[in-house]
Amino acid sequence: MTRYVSSCFITLLVLFLWRVEDIAEACKCSPPHPQQAFCDADIVIRAKVVGKKALSNEIKYDIQQIKMFKCPNQVIHAIYTASSPAACGVTLEINKEYLFTGKLETGRMHVTLCGYNPPWEDVSAAQKNGLTRLYKSGCDCKIIHCNSLPCPISTTDACLWMDWGTNNGQNLACIKSNGSCAWK
Structure with missing residues (x-):
């Protein structure tokens, strides 16, 4: 009987550990620009x-x-x-x-x-301006959030967002001009 109880306990433990990753899932995402x-x-x-x-x-x-x-x-x-x-x-x-x-x-x-x-x-005045005028014209650009250096960027249709501990970058808009994207 002890072996049976032990076997059941081990089976339950294995099943629990197998599902613990699913149980521990939480919302994971970086705040977007x-x-x-x-x-x-x-x-x-x-x-x-x-x-x-x-x-x-x-x-x-x-x-x-x-x-x-x-x-x-x-x-x-x-x-x-x-x-x-x-x-x-x-x-x-x-x-x-x-x-x-x-x-x-x-x-x-x-x-x-x-x-x-x-x-x-x-919502800042610059962001309100972005909502009504700038953001739509910048949807051809991709904003890449850089969390740590180095932050390589290998395309002209993106802007690098390095807003470490400040909100200054949230007041800018990434707009395409002359074939490449840049902060405005």
């Missing part, structure tokens, strides 16, 4: 959160859309996010305005921690 988030998003809007409802595996935030920066001409009344930050879900405050960059999936807007969804009050 505002322009890259704009270009990668299906929808970019300024909106006020007016309600919240927990669904089975996600949270639905009711919103009042204030301004549309990028979207296939539709009004968004709600955004959806995963139910926890570990699953890349965004936590929002009721009666607060945000800039949302998200994906359109089956007619619904989804946002994640891997997107760019700051409170509107934290």
